[in-house]
Amino acid sequence: MIQVTVECPHCRSSLMDSGRHIDRKESIKVKIEFAEKQGFLWLSSLYGSYAIESEHDIPLGTLTRFFCPHCGAELRSTRTCEECQAPMVAMNFSEGGVVQICSRRGCKKHLIEFEDLESELRAFYSRYSPF
Ligand SMILES: [Zn+2]
Numbered sequence: 008m009i010q011v012t013v014e015c016p017h018c019r020s021s022l023m024d025s026g027r028h029i030d031r032k033e034s035i036k037v038k039i040e041f042a043e044k045q046g047f048l049w050l051s052s053l054y055g056s057y058a059i060e061s062e063h064d065i066p067l068g069t070l071t072r073f074f075c076p077h078c079g080a081e082l083r084s085t086r087t088c089e090e091c092q093a094p095m096v097a098m099n100f101s102e103g104g105v106v107q108i109c110s111r112r113g114c115k116k117h118l119i120e121f122e123d124l125e126s127e128l129r130a131f132y133s134r135y136s137p138f
Pocket residue numbers: 015016017018019020075076077078079080
């Protein structure tokens with residue numbers, strides 16, 4: 008699996024947390040809010056891994072709002088999930104491009120968008136190729 012590094016689309020701060028590891032890699036740290044609860048959530052930085060750690064248990068099916076821990080802006084996409092119609096969460100790849108994940112706990116829909124597909128993909132693969 009490939010590891011991604013992401014940053015806030017608003018303030019460009021890195022969302023990587025080297026102090027907390029998931030899947031033995033540094034995790035992605037965001038602030039979340041759901042059902043009047045607030046806390047931190049850590050996501051695996053391995054693309055395709057759904058491992059998370061959360062201060063609060065998030066029941067399956069819950070819609071969660073994601074926020075940047077640095078500037079507090081909501082990491083919200085203009086898209087909605089094709090599977091369940093929930094709003095998507097958007098984070099920028101440090102290399103360019105956007106990863107979007109569904110904000111509903113348990114929905115595994117996610118997608119990656121590149122503005123300039125060809126050059127971004129080349130950069131992506133040259134960085135993430137293990138060889
Ligand atoms: Zn930010």
